Amino acid sequence: MPRYKLTIEYDGTAYVGWQRQKNGMSVQETVEIALKAFSGQDLTLFGAGRTDAGVHATGQVAHVDIPREWRADTVRDALNARLREEGGVAILGVERVADSFDARFSARKRHYLYRILNRRPPPTVLKGRVWWVWKPLDVEGMDRAAKRLLGTHDFNTFRSTHCQAKSSIRTLERLDVVRAPGDEVHVHASAQSFLHNQIRSLVGSLKLVGEERWSADMLVDALEARDRKRCGPVAPPDGLYLARVDYA
Template sequence: MPRYRIIVEYDGTGYVGWQRQENGPSIQAALEQAIACFSGEAPRVSGAGRTDAGVHARGQVAHFDLSKQWPFETVRNAINAHLTMARQTVCVLDAAEVAEDFDARFSARKRHYLYRFINRAAPLTLEAARAWRVARSLDAAAMNEAAQLLVGRHDFTTFRSVQCQANSPVRTMDRLDVTRCGERIDLQVTAQSFLHNQIRSFAGSLKLVGEGKWRPDDLRTALEARDRKACGPVAPPCGLYFMQVDY
């Protein structure tokens, strides 16, 4: 049975997240419906990461199985045609046939995320629902200095949701870089895996550093507390993007 890998881009606004749920539309369900419409089958689509409601993606990876072998271009174009007809803000950038043991989630070696701030007083128009506008001036250099304290292997209890279902709060962060380009500030994060709300928790705490309300050492103290109450405010989902998966 052929297995297909797709690279997916989506605007998460208006969706309950990646995972199929009873309380609203999901990215997973939108893809499964589009695949069913062109193939006549009902495959389960498995993704590399379960993004939350309102989170976007530029390079989410997913896989599914079909009984028939289709040209890659047909898979991509047919799924996109049905997504467009259903007025979904989702598209397939690429499709390929892969080995039967490929798993979008469990074969992943690195996941790359971006959290975007827009640092200006004026409201957002073009980037509304696609970035976190912060009106107060942010010191990106101080944010980057503090972010380096989170690089490496740590117990991230402080920076995970109380609803996180991971067996362990220990994770290894390979990269946390904060850079500014004009009014845009980007937090780029790389790791093999993440805890629930971890990046948004990082972003909210780093905002406090950027505003001068916390020093970098305060972030270290929060990390070492291993207490969710020590975390800064959780950043809104609109600024978070699932960028890429390495295999």
């Protein structure tokens, strides 16, 4: 069957996450319902990353096999016509790809953005889309500390106790902390793959550095301990975005 690559944007606030679950509506199921309305068949959508409840995406990638050949823009527009009724999910692009393409296993790098609103007043229009931290943050100190985590390490400290990965060793290629225009602080993270809750765990610990409650050495000590109990409080899902997935 013809295989199609979908680039998807969504506001994860109202969803239980990307993956289909029994306890509520997921992004995957929402798009699959639109696919059935379009194709008349039950089709399975495979995503590049399993984002948690409340996590957003501006560049999630998925693939699906559709029994009949269609123009890519026809698939995109037909799905969006149905998704507009639900709200919260949009198909940014559709491409016809080779049968060997796999949204998850063909991915070479995943890029995430974490948004922190760093100001005294709480968010209004950005509520649910940023992590509100009202204490002033030492962004330069956070960035210096973040750079010490780059490379290949055992990130067992910075993963969920429910993480199912067989190995906690990962190669972190980018971890930048920058002051964005306005009152936001952005954390950019890139790697081929991440552990469950790894980015939110890293951001939560970096916040302690930004508040000068931790030093950069303490962050490295937590990493080297390979002990989940040494992790700082995990950042909430609100500010996390799957921004882009790269393929060869």
